Amino acid sequence: MSDIITVNNLVMVYSDGTKAVDDISFNVKEGEFFGFLGPNGAGKSTTIKILTTLLRKTSGSAIVAGHDLDKEPKEIRKLIGVQSQDTAVDGDLTGRENLILQGHFQQLPSAELKQRTKELLKLVELEDAADKRARNYSGGMKKRLDLATALVHRPRLLFLDEPTTGLDPQSRAAIWAYLEKLNKDEGTTIFLTTQYMEEADRLCRQLSIIDYGKIVASGSPVELKRQVGADSIKLSLENCAKDKRSAKEILSRVEGVSRVLDSEECLTVYAKNAGLVIADIVRAFDSRGIRLSSVSFSSPTLDDIFLQHTGRRIRGEDLVKSPSALLVGRRR
Amino acid sequence: MTLFSDTRYLFVRYLKKLVRNPILLFFSLFQPIIFLLLFTQLFSKFSSLPGFLQATGASTYLEFATAGILLQNAFGSALQSGTSIVLDLDTGYLQKMLVTPVSRYAILLGRLTSDAFRVVVQSAIILALAYALGATVTTGVAGILLMLFIVAFFGLAWSGISLAIGLKTRSSETVFAIGGFLTFPLLFMSTALTPKLLMPDWISDVSNFNPISYTVDAVRALMITGYDWATVLKAFGVIGLIAAVTLGATLYQFRKVVS
DSSP states (O other), rough: OOEEEEEEEEEEEEEEEEEEEEEEEEETTHHHOOOOOOTTSSSSSHHHHTTSSOOOOEEEEEEETEEEEEEHHHHHHEEEEEEEESOOOTTSBBBBHHHHHHHHHOOHHHHHHHHHHHHHHHHTOOOTTSSBBBBGGGGHHHHHHHHHHHTTTTTTTEEEEEETOOOOOHHHHHHHHHHHHHHHOOOOEEEEEOOOOOHHHHHSEEEEEEETTEEEEEEOHHHHHHHOEEEEEEEEEETHHHHHHHHHHHHHTTTTTTEEOOSSSSSEEESHHHHHHHHHHHHHHHHTTTTTTEEEEESOOOOHHHHHSEEEEETTTHHHHHHHHHHHHHHH | OOOHHHHHHHHHHHHHHHHHHHHHHHHHHHHHHHHHHHHHHHHHGGGGSSSSSHHOOOSSSHHHHHHHHHHHHHHHHHTTHHHHHHHHHTTHHHHHHHHHHOOOHHHHHHHHHHHHHHHHHHHHHHHHHHHTTTTOOOOHHHHHHHHHHHHHHHHHHHHHHHHHHHHHHHHHHHHHHHHHHHHHHHTTTTTSSSOGGOHHHHHHHHHHHOHHHHHHEEEHHHHHHOOOOHHHHHHHHHHHHHHHHHHHHHHHHHHHHHO
């Protein structure tokens, strides 16, 4: 399939000297569900703003939906749908009016627009609230309405800048379901940014991991996990500060260990066959008097990929974990 | 060309926003009424001062001041115009419009035309009330239409200042502060509420350079003395000049935002 986005050597330097996007190149195939995964401030939103004609790039080139970004921004605007990070619905208008106004901006004929508005209200389950002012909607309803306004002209290419940030788990699941349906049933290409590993893993078929304005890894979630090539073992030591150095030295001699990194728990070890290696690690630590407080292992997650490529865990991680932690709390 | 239809859609959007905010609507309709009643009562004894009626040609202070109140109201309304664009910038709605093929100029024109419409409605209310209180317009219906046109054009020119400040500072507070700061000195140092004869010399001199004076004189002439084309044309010239500067500044700031 052909590419719907081609980006070459894109650079964005803001007037204050901040280099938000640092020479990135990538392409997205038609019909793809593509994700930009990265922490806050990584350059995700800046890239979206450039590709959606909102921001003028410093250098580089891009073709979006078949049109050159510099030469034909107007053509691009007719073909793309955009949902920005801030939920921009007009609170003084009803949900239906918001959709109709957006349809007018996209120059849809009235009869078609009326029909399309009905369809979209049904899709995002806002039929009952359609004639209430959007001001009175809940956060999740506003996001859904915002998404619907981005879809009004059936865009070939949909840009979503952190579409589920700040939503409760139910609303997030609902948005995910619409997006999957849209991609599958209508063939809409989706370019999504997120700081949630879980979201990227669930939705995206192609991913680029972006950090400090650079793409640090690209591929499908499965490929990226395979690149890590190993299970991750998280080790907590009773006295991490004191024993860390000698622990690392011991680990470097354990067979099967491919990599050792500092992490929140203390150390994260990558190894081919975690089940076997753990026994060796425990024995070796025991003989040298290093006391372990906990050991856990898992097959690689996107989080591990991020850690491996950037040396850090994804910065927005706390945000992902808190909603589920809250649910657990309530169940008790 | 979608400029016309897009402007119409945005014009309707702004009017809906106004009508659906009852408090805003209340104040924008009642403020002019309060001002008319308050000022014409406060200064009503001006008309008994020797020479007032001969110098102004008005039969009452109300008749003299109606033109001034019309302009004061248009001026105050226009200077709030920029807050709306700040709001659209803050909520991301402006950006949302900009990623669609909507005509860029329609975003400004929609706002300006809805401002002008609001000023015309307010002005009609002021005139109706003044009429009920005994003031008359010598030039009749045609003159009233011309008066409304001048007032709307005047409002449009000053909306430009407010929009430019809003786009530049992206702060509603600044728009309000600068608007409030400009209103009263410019208003009181003009012939809006006080005839020249009652001004100290220096204020009289200042009022000669005050664009509000030129506009007020034209509207007042239409109300009291008749079609004084020289005065009316002078007013159009002055407003046109202001509009060129303020709308130019708005356009310049707007281009910086949208590019």
